[in-house]
Amino acid sequence: MTLTDLRYLVALARERHFGRAAEKCHVSQPTLSVAIKKVEEELGVQLFERSATEVKITAVGQHIVNQAEKVLVEAALIPEIAAAGKDPLSGPLKVGVIYTIGPYLLPRLIPLMRQHAPKMPLVIQENYTTVLVEQLKKGELDVVVLALPLEEAGVVAQPLYDEPFRVLLPAGHEWASEKVIDADLLADEQLLLLGAGNCFRDQVLEVCPQCRNVGGLQRTLEGSSLETIRYMVATGLGVTVLPSSAADDLPDNNAMVAVRPFAAPEPTRRVALAWRVTYPRSGAIDILRRAILEAKLPGVRPVGGRAPVEEAA
Secondary structure, three states: OOHHHHHHHHHHHHHOOHHHHHHHHOOOHHHHHHHHHHHHHHHOOOOEEEOOOOEEEOHHHHHHHHHHHHHHHHHHHHHHHHHHHHOOOOOOEEEEEEOOOHHHHHHHHHHHHHHHOOOOOEEEEEEOHHHHHHHHHOOOOOEEEEEOOOOOOOEEEEEEEEEEEEEEEEOOOHHHHOOOEOHHHHHHOOEEEOOOOOHHHHHHHHHOHHHHOOOOOOEEOOOOOHHHHHHHHHOOOOEEEEEHHHHOOHHHHOOOEEEEEEOOOOOEEEEEEEEEOOOOOHHHHHHHHHHHHHOOOOOOEEOOOOOOOOOOO
């Protein structure tokens, strides 16, 4: 059994279709089918149930695929370990960023990374936290920028900064005359939120628990863009909550909105870097952390130390 065979197994388990799995592996369908059959004969167990319409993985097949994914991640570390021994700042760094951080961090971060590590281009993936963490564990990403908490075996998280939340209002809103906004007042307004599945939506609802149950007053935007919500606020549709990195510069560039801080205690999120405990290019992580802090996002407060994590079993 070879690493190539394991890649075929993992691809078929993910795609549940021989043709699509073959395309992912850049081989013909007969090549992949023969390889899967060979592995099943070698192991003496059936890994997949085949029918004319679908491919299902068996119980023992799922266990074997899970182990194959771990083997492939570990095997991929070999060239990275060698590269880290030569120059940890040479070669691409695969970085994941959650949707509510990427648009505000990346324009500031990229020039700094070009300055600090010109031979280390960034391969950037924006997505939801759950997707990015899964890609991180599978070795498809090297490091992820996300909001804590994070509890994953084999993953270490290092806090970067605390980011306060702001209230975004239409410029003519009655709250624009206030210096700070009480979080409880949000329940009395038409509040625009990100769609379900976005961690920032959940964080906003933690700030105003009453907003979960206010019938008819709350509007939810099913999407992943804070920018779209901002434009809707500018039209006068309602108010919203933004992280300071997305809000603090707005009044200078947009006379149609107003930004106000929350009354104490000020709600915040803690942003961190996360990577596998076995990832060998520690120098690349250090440079990325340095550049993120040098980016000086509006309103954020740097923190030090490591967040509690569960070590690899």
